Amino acid sequence: MPKDAPPRWDRRMQQRLARGEAAALGEFYDRFASLVHSLAHRVLDDEDAADQITREVFGYVWENPDDYDPKQGSMRSWVAKLTQCQAVQRLRQSEASSYAENGGGSAEELEQKVRRASVAARADYIVTSMPAPLRAALELAYFQRRDYRQAAADLSITEDEARRRLRLGLQLLSTATIRPPEGAAPPGYGRAL
16 A cells, blocks of 8 residues: 655646646656546446546546645645545436436435445545544554554554544544535535546
8 A cells, every 4th residue: 555645746746747747747657546446446346437537537637736725635635535526426427317217216226325435435435535644543453453552562652543543544534424514625625527
């Protein structure tokens, strides 16, 4: 798992992208392509659609590097939010047209499917936006089934600190199911591509 990009890296990358440095886009792609693709695939459950979203997101970043605002968070968070919004929008469009063509399903079923995908994408976004120490503790607990004592030993931190990180990480994740009001995304982070 890549380490969090320092803010200095984010600012330099934005400047390089704004100057049109193709090497910067390659570096940006190398760092975030797996994140973008996995988030898109999580929402759409379709490899080809996830590939398309990945191309669209990186195309958008290339054409609009000034839309990134370091005051709103890291570049990692920005690209994750762009991906989430684009993938959910694509899911909504594809499911609506599928329901219209097949005559099956109701608007309510469509909204439930989109809502479930949105919650999953939001949870992924929350995890990718967490500081590395919180994310590491949650990954140990979830993927490796470590309790707080084992996580503390693995991370070389106190048990109290491990409990604090796990509690805070879980509190953040619990917000994934809370629907934000329409248009409540941070400026520049929720716009369609």
